[in-house]
Amino acid sequence: MTSHHTDLSKASSAGNKPAELVDPQQLREIQEGYLDRQRPIVIIGPMAAGKSYVGTHLARFYGYEFIDSDYLIVERYGPVTDIFEVHGEEYFRKLEAEVISEVLNSPHHRNTVLSLGGGAPMTAEVAEMLKNETVVYIKVDVDTVKPRIVGNSKRPLLQPNPIEKWSQIFESRRERYEQLAKYTLDARGHRNITEMTSQIQQFVVDSRKAN
Numbered sequence: 177m178t179s180h181h182t183d184l185s186k187a188s189s190a191g192n193k194p195a196e197l198v199d200p201q202q203l204r205e206i207q208e209g210y211l212d213r214q215r216p217i218v219i220i221g222p223m224a225a226g227k228s229y230v231g232t233h234l235a236r237f238y239g240y241e242f243i244d245s246d247y248l249i250v251e252r253y254g255p256v257t258d259i260f261e262v263h264g265e266e267y268f269r270k271l272e273a274e275v276i277s278e279v280l281n282s283p284h285h286r287n288t289v290l291s292l293g294g295g296a297p298m299t300a301e302v303a304e305m306l307k308n309e310t311v312v313y314i315k316v317d318v319d320t321v322k323p324r325i326v327g328n329s330k331r332p333l334l335q336p337n338p339i340e341k342w343s344q345i346f347e348s349r350r351e352r353y354e355q356l357a358k359y360t361l362d363a364r365g366h367r368n369i370t371e372m373t374s375q376i377q378q379f380v381v382d383s384r385k386a387n
């Protein structure tokens with residue numbers, strides 16, 4: 177009776193190398209093509225729209241890594257409110273553009289959900305970076321965000337009249353959000369998280385298939 181081991185040693189002595197079943201160059205091209213399709217899913221939208229909330233759950237439900245540009249900044253440089261207070265908004269926008277560029281250009285963040293701060297897409301450099309990315313826009317209205325922003329002092333740009341400021345800022349950014357969006361998620365009215373994330377996932381799967 178011939179054992180499995182004997183078969184393998186025969187194959188080896190006959191000069192067969194199983195590893196060469198696929199040409200290494202071809203294998204590299206397949207892997208690179210695959211990785212290329214796994215660009216991060218970038219979430220944009222106005223303050224308190226739920227970018228971090230939706231992003232975290234999308235990642236948890238479907239097995240993506242989750243990164244939030246605001247969290248990255250806080251981790252490295254301290255609270256957003258302190259940065260605004262000590263160095264001003266322009267400085268904050270520089271740090272923001274830097275961390276976003278780092279994530280988008282890193283080969284380590286291929287299968288990632290990246291939620292951005294509300295104002296990030298207004299920086300020209302960031303808008304340029306997002307042009308060809310899988311950008312999901314979380315669309316809300318002032319009635320939806322009202323309970324989330326009133327009495328919350330963590331967003332320096334919304335002080336001292338959060339509702340008025342939110343509406344003003346949203347109007348000045350709306351067009352940019354719409355231009356960059358590859359998919360718009362209607363999140364008005366505190367929608368159910370499972371439903372919202374499954375709609376985004378469906379879009380991601382379809383767009384990855386199409387590319």
Ligand SMILES: Nc1ncnc2c1ncn2[C@@H]1O[C@H](COP(=O)(O)OP(=O)(O)OP(=O)(O)O)[C@@H](O)[C@H]1O
Nearest residue numbers: 222223224225226227228229230293294324366367
């Ligand atoms: N669909 C929803 N249903 C219920 N609560 C929600 C929903 N979306 C967001 N929230 C809550 O609203 C608050 C603001 O959400 P989140 O921090 O995710 O907003 P954001 O878009 O990331 O804001 P920012 O621009 O400040 O980063 C959080 O407390 C979150 O849990």
Ligand SMILES: O=C(O)C1=C[C@@H](O)[C@@H](O)[C@H](O)C1
Nearest residue numbers: 223246256293294295331332
């Ligand atoms: O919309 C904005 O300009 C901001 C939103 C937050 O996520 C933070 O990035 C910061 O408070 C600024």
Ligand SMILES: [Mg+2]
Nearest residue numbers: 227228246292
């Ligand atoms: Mg956020």
